[in-house]
Amino acid sequence: xxxxxxxxxxxRVGSVTIGGGHPIVVQSMCATKTTDVEATARxxxxxxxxxxxVVRIAVDSHKDAKALAAxxxxxxxxxxxxxxxNYRLAESVAPHVQKIRYNPGHLxxxxxxxxxxxKVRYLVExxxxxxxxxxxxxxxxSVDPAKREKYDPADPLAPMxxxxxxxxxxxxxxxxxxxxxxxxxxxxxxxxxxxxRFAEQRPDVPLHLGVTEAGMPPEGIIKTQIALExxxxxxxGDTIRVSLTVPNWRKHEEVEAGRKILADIAAGRLLGSSGxxxxxxxxxxxxxxxxxENQRFVELADKVRELTRYAAGYPLTIAVMGCRVNGPxxxxxxxxxxxxxxxxxxxxxxxxxxxxFSYEEILPRLKAELDAxxxxxxxxx
Ligand code: SF4
Numbered sequence: 001x002x003x004x005x006x007x008x009x010x011x012r013v014g015s016v017t018i019g020g021g022h023p024i025v026v027q028s029m030c031a032t033k034t035t036d037v038e039a040t041a042r043x044x045x046x047x048x049x050x051x052x053x054v055v056r057i058a059v060d061s062h063k064d065a066k067a068l069a070a071x072x073x074x075x076x077x078x079x080x081x082x083x084x085x086n087y088r089l090a091e092s093v094a095p096h097v098q099k100i101r102y103n104p105g106h107l108x109x110x111x112x113x114x115x116x117x118x119k120v121r122y123l124v125e126x127x128x129x130x131x132x133x134x135x136x137x138x139x140x141x142s143v144d145p146a147k148r149e150k151y152d153p154a155d156p157l158a159p160m161x162x163x164x165x166x167x168x169x170x171x172x173x174x175x176x177x178x179x180x181x182x183x184x185x186x187x188x189x190x191x192x193x194x195x196x197r198f199a200e201q202r203p204d205v206p207l208h209l210g211v212t213e214a215g216m217p218p219e220g221i222i223k224t225q226i227a228l229e230x231x232x233x234x235x236x237g238d239t240i241r242v243s244l245t246v247p248n249w250r251k252h253e254e255v256e257a258g259r260k261i262l263a264d265i266a267a268g269r270l271l272g273s274s275g276x277x278x279x280x281x282x283x284x285x286x287x288x289x290x291x292x293e294n295q296r297f298v299e300l301a302d303k304v305r306e307l308t309r310y311a312a313g314y315p316l317t318i319a320v321m322g323c324r325v326n327g328p329x330x331x332x333x334x335x336x337x338x339x340x341x342x343x344x345x346x347x348x349x350x351x352x353x354x355x356x357f358s359y360e361e362i363l364p365r366l367k368a369e370l371d372a373x374x375x376x377x378x379x380x381x
Pocket of ligand 1: 286287288289290291292293321322323324325326327330
């Protein structure tokens with residue numbers, strides 16, 4: 001039997017409400033270039049038609065912001081904007097969207113001398129003026145380094161958790177209640193722990209659940225389902241996203257997977273921890289977005305999965321990311337990390353950058369590094 005849902009506050013995002021006992025909303029994100037107005041509007045419509053209650057679009061530049069205004073004219077979807085480093089773009093995009101997502105770990109890049117509290121105050125003022133909801137989106141790969149240093153390394157989830165709690169406190173002090181929080185990690189077990197810890201302290205705040213860089217289907221869906229079912233059956237979670245590495249024309253599968261996960265949980269069809277390669281080789285890859293630097297990224301992630309099947313029994317993580325914005329940080333904890341540039345792929349081993357290789361050279365080089373790790377004594381599980 002499912003526990004009653006946590007008594008979260010309702011947060012209005014256009015025509016849907018997150019929290020407050022409303023049905024759990026499935027979300028997704030466009031992976032097209034935001035400046036490609038037609039393709040992005042088409043994808044927003046396709047995601048919406050598949051059942052996405054909110055569709056997110058990344059905005060990195062004034063050009064993106066201008067494109068978003070044009071996209072708004074072409075779709076009825078409830079739109080959320082993903083602000084990256086340039087939080088100031090909120091002003092230009094807020095009139096066209098229903099929700100603003102900011103990442104506390106990215107507020108430090110732009111105008112570093114300005115306190116983050118001032119930046120949040122500005123975002124709240126913009127959101128209030130335009131009737132937008134806000135998501136405080138904390139991500140394991142982009143936690144503020146100053147926060148990391150502050151907490152016991154034995155508790156690696158503390159910086160994420162404290163960052164979210166700190167932002168909630170400030171939003172409360174500003175008397176802004178139209179916000180939700182997400183705490184995403186690529187490890188489903190950690191998603192469960194950090195969200196449970198947050199929900200214990202703030203059962204009133206609606207939670208957006210997801211496993212970041214879950215990877216390709218079916219593994220990405222299974223990882224997500226394992227985390228989500230452990231949270232939703234405990235009454236935690238008001239909106240979800242299944243992040244999958246799939247080509248643009250298959251992006252609607254994220255929404256279908258999300259709906260199926262919710263239906264399975266409601267019917268008591270739970271996975272437990274079955275279906276994962278428990279303790280063996282773990283491939284994580286981002287779902288891509290408008291920042292992806294080469295359209296060969298999805299194909300590359302798929303080739304990495306195929307190439308490394310022979311190492312399935314080794315407890316190693318290989319991370320494949322689509323861009324230079326988040327790639328370096330998101331690959332930090334992986335044994336081997338790759339992130340795309342326009343014409344080359346960066347390779348990192350245990351946090352050390354080994355160089356940039358062409359799309360043709362990268363796979364043999366990756367294999368050589370993987371073989372070396374195995375030869376150096378990585379034990380099979
Ligand atoms: S790693 Fe880059 S391309 Fe991939 S989802 Fe994140 S921002 Fe987008």
